[in-house]
Amino acid sequence: MTESRDPPTGCAMFGIYSGMFRRSRRSASMTSLHRVNGGGAASPASDSDAQEASPAHRERKGRQDRRKGVGGGATRTTATAAEPASEYTGMAAELDKMILDHQRVKGTTQLVRATSGNMMLHRNLGNLNAGGGGSSARNSVERAAKQANERKASPLTNGYAFSGMGNIVKESAKPSGGGDLCRALSHRTDPEKLKEMGNEEYRQGHYAEAVALYDQAIMMDARRPAYWSNKAAALAALGRLIEAVGDCKEAVRIDPSFDRAHHRLGGLYLRLGEPDKAIYHLKQSSKESTGADVSRAQSVKSRIAKSNDARRLKNWITVLQEAQAAVSDGADCAPQVMALQAEALLRLQRHDEADALFTGAAALRFGVDESTKFFGTFGHAYVLIVRAQVDMAAGRFEDAVATAQTAFQLDPSNREVTNVQRRAKAAAAARLRGNDLFKAAKFAEACAAYGEGLEREPGNAVLLCNRAACHAKLGRHEKAVEDCSGALVVRPSYSKARLRRADCNVKLERWEASMRDYQVLIQELPENEDVKKALSEVQAKLNSQRNGGAPARSQH
Structure with a gap:
């Protein structure tokens, strides 16, 4: 085992001490223990007699005799007993006293170890033993093996x-x-x-x-x-x-020359959307990689290049197709490929799907610092500005501003980044101003404020729905329906916009259109009693009309 480059830990220091401690003979140790605890100076012979009387000592002595022969063991014991006890003080005596105090209070043979941060218990530490009698390295190994078997048999998890x-x-x-x-x-x-x-x-x-x-x-x-x-x-x-x-x-x-590591590294680079690095490492692992692995990495490289070319041409359908193909070929954890998909979905008015890429269960979650270090400043800034636009589309304006600001700090000279940051700030400010005016019952002014935000962020579902609420308060139900319909085009799961459109259609006595919206809502909100009641009332109105009631107005 190589020498550790780090400074010694508490366990290491304890190990150093235990080596020093084992230099003293056991007879001296037991004598010092007795002195530390206030007793008179015990003779080596009396100490040996006390040990001989314990079953544990007899068992240990028997093992020593079997290894060395009875005569040899007896000779060693006699020599030890004849030697005078040497007294020691300082850290060794303090540790002995600490061990003995713990044994007396707790009624256990475990060692106690004090550190600067905690107190830990352990049955055996190195070759120090809580029991009496001398100890050899072989005994320590035997005890460690026995304890390992006991631990293996214990019902501890994993x-x-x-x-x-x-x-x-x-x-x-x-x-x-x-x-x-x-x-x-x-x-x-x-x-x-x-x-x-x-x-x-x-x-x-x-x-x-x-x-x-x-x-x-x-x-x-x-x-x-x-x-x-x-x-x-x-x-x-x-x-x-x-x-x-x-x-x-x-x-x-x-x-x-470690083929498996090269192969694993190539696979990781492929998943993260770094096909050039993936190809290099896959070729370095000839024993692990196959031609199909390299071909797949080359396909990902081609797909990403085509997607970027289509983005410059604003061909969003091709961008989406090529990015999705890159994911299928292996780049399933590549933030830039994910951003290409999300941007294409936004431009194709599929905001819910774009949001799911960033917030769904399978969404990628990398820290800003690690992503910037790994993918580079420009690459990560692109991911951030796409995310900021997705946040705006979902109505998370404060998040959008914060994300765009981070992108601007990474790449302040990028015109696209600067443009997204300005749009996010303007849309967030317009929405906040509109909300304040709406709360003050200034519905016309609030309507105008939301309209300003829509100039900066056209087709934003939240701003459209909020403006629809202002139109409804002003009695302009037709305009409210139009704004709600615009919000639902980009976000079909936007329940608030659907509910508002259903209510406005009721005001316009468009029973069939209203009923269709309520039927969708009852599937999304099955426990909502208000929706159930509204659907029941609309169905009654529609049945009455079909049974000879007043002719319905033209359907929108």
């Missing part, structure tokens, strides 16, 4: 609670422990064992646990490229693709 991950874990209930939480101390575990445990967690779909285990293995030996590559796979499964790329890059830096 079976990794004692792997030294630093997680807060809870042991199985014991009468003396009371189910207290403790922080698991780091074990001197083989990093290969940690990797195997991580692989098992990964196979079971426990990706966060796998990441933690791979991290622990990396802390113990950061020169193994497989640890970095496996961690990248678990991060990718958690959707943390940019982090996964960083770990894969570290793996290929350590071993430039």
Whole structure:
């Protein structure tokens, strides 16, 4: 195991001390313990007699005899008993007293370790034992193996609670422990064992646990490229693709011929919409990659290029088709490809679909800093201005202003970014002014304010619906229906606009048109009693008209 480059932790310092402590003979240790706790100076012989009387000591002595022979063990015991006890003070004596005090109060043989930040309990730490009698390295290994088997058999979730991950874990209930939480101390575990445990967690779909285990293995030996590559796979499964790329890059830096890491890195770059880098790494992994992998990356490259060309020509149908094809070919987590789709959907008056790309369950969520670092300033600024426009279309004007401002800070010289920022500010200000005027019952002025916002953001469903409310208050139901219809063209699921149009059609006695809207609303709002009541009344009016009532007005 390589020497750690980091300063020693609390566990490391304790390990250093334990090495110093083991230099003193056990007889001296027991004598000092007795002195620290106020007793007289016990002789080595009396100490040995006390140990001989305990079953635990007899069992340990038997094991030593079997290893060395009865005569050898007896000779060693006699020599120890004959040696004078050497007294020691300072940190060693303080630790002895702390151990003994804890044993006396808690009635346990566990060691207690005080640190600057917490208190942790552990049954064995290094070769220090809570029981009496001398201890050899072989005994420590045997005890560690026995404890490992006991932990493996315990019903702890996922079976990794004692792997030294630093997680807060809870042991199985014991009468003396009371189910207290403790922080698991780091074990001197083989990093290969940690990797195997991580692989098992990964196979079971426990990706966060796998990441933690791979991290622990990396802390113990950061020169193994497989640890970095496996961690990248678990991060990718958690959707943390940019982090996964960083770990894969570290793996290929350590071993430039590591085919699996190159293959994994190529796949990550493909998903993130970086086909040139994907092609390079896929070609570096000849044992892992196939010709089909490279062809797919080349197809993504071609699709993105065609989509960008069509955008310059404002051919939004082609933009959408090529961007969707790029996603199908593998660029399913590429923010710029997603932005191309969203912008095309906005221009094609399909605002709900554009909004779903940014707010749906499968939406991409990358931080501004990591995206800027990974995709570059210009690339991320484009994603942000598209998002700002989607926010405006959905009525999230404050979010749109904030997002556009961030894009402007990234790329202030970009004319397109500047234009979107100005539009967002103007539309947000117009909507806010219109809302204030509407609350003050100044409906004509509010109508004009919303109209100013529509000049900046034509076809905005929220501004159209708000202006329709002003028209309805002024008795201009025909104009209100027109604005609501315009809002529903771009956002068919906009329930407020549909409800307002249904109400205005009732005022115009357009029963069939009103009933169609209420029937859609009852599907979207099945528990809404007002909608149920309104639908029932409209159906009664329509039945009355069909049964010889007054002729209906012309339908809109």
